[in-house]
Amino acid sequence: ETGVTQSPTHLIKTRGQQVTLRCSSQSGHNTVSWYQQALGQGPQFIFQYYREEENGRGNFPPRFSGLQFPNYSSELNVNALELDDSALYLCASSPLPGRERTGELFFGEGSRLTVL
Amino acid sequence: SQQGEEDPQALSIQEGENATMNCSYKTSINNLQWYRQNSGRGLVHLILIRSNEREKHSGRLRVTLDTSKKSSSLLITASRAADTASYFCATDSNRGSTLGRLYFGRGTQLTVWP
Numbered sequence: 085e086t087g088v089t090q091s092p093t094h095l096i097k098t099r100g101q102q103v104t105l106r107c108s109s110q111s112g113h114n115t116v117s118w119y120q121q122a123l124g125q126g127p128q129f130i131f132q133y134y135r136e137e138e139n140g141r142g143n144f145p146p147r148f149s150g151l152q153f154p155n156y157s158s159e160l161n162v163n164a165l166e167l168d169d170s171a172l173y174l175c176a177s178s179p180l181p182g183r184e185r186t187g188e189l190f191f192g193e194g195s196r197l198t199v200l
Numbered sequence: 201s202q203q204g205e206e207d208p209q210a211l212s213i214q215e216g217e218n219a220t221m222n223c224s225y226k227t228s229i230n231n232l233q234w235y236r237q238n239s240g241r242g243l244v245h246l247i248l249i250r251s252n253e254r255e256k257h258s259g260r261l262r263v264t265l266d267t268s269k270k271s272s273s274l275l276i277t278a279s280r281a282a283d284t285a286s287y288f289c290a291t292d293s294n295r296g297s298t299l300g301r302l303y304f305g306r307g308t309q310l311t312v313w314p
Binding site: 088117119124125126127128129132140142172174176187188189190191192193194196 | 231233235240241242243244245248288301302303304305306307
């Protein structure tokens with residue numbers, strides 16, 4: 085059984101650019117959540133996908149968008165990058181259907197984005 | 201904000217000692233979880249306690265939950281250098297509008313010296 089994998093692990097962008105981060109969920113998990121973790125802070129919920137649809141969103145602007153594919157993998161896209169977008173972006177999958185209570189989340193190792 | 205807050209922000213102990221971390225939150229929950237994060241890496245789930253439970257054990261971990269005080273504690277007994285990490289509490293919400301979302305605190309940085 086493979087765990088949650090994310091790519092790339094590190095990347096550097098400049099202000100105004102766009103970035104796509106990718107996540108493969110753990111085998112058998114159909115719900116994927118994305119979190120942003122700034123340095124020294126706890127993870128902040130960006131959004132969650134269940135059955136290829138957005139299933140809840142945190143306080144992030146529309147330039148943060150996502151996709152989920154039929155194989156449950158997911159992408160996080162961020163347009164018009166700002167310096168404050170520099171953070172560790174974490175993907176987490178869950179075996180629970182998205183419309184039930186949140187249980188344990190299985191996290192990937194994250195993608196560290198630096199915006200210059 | 202429903203975000204949990206851990207206390208203390210940093211904790212430094214010797215191997216063999218016990219480590220206690222506390223978490224407070226603001227609104228009603230279905231469950232509370234504790235996660236561990238080694239520096240700059242992904243989070244690993246440690247334990248989940250439901251709102252109708254008061255105490256739970258897993259190996260060297262003991263978690264308590266007091267819903268009347270909206271607080272939880274994580275006790276790590278007989279700590280080891282390998283326990284050095286950041287520890288986060290995370291709560292969900294029993295409000296339907298935020299299904300699937302976890303609220304994390306800022307974490308407690310635990311350092312265990314050999």
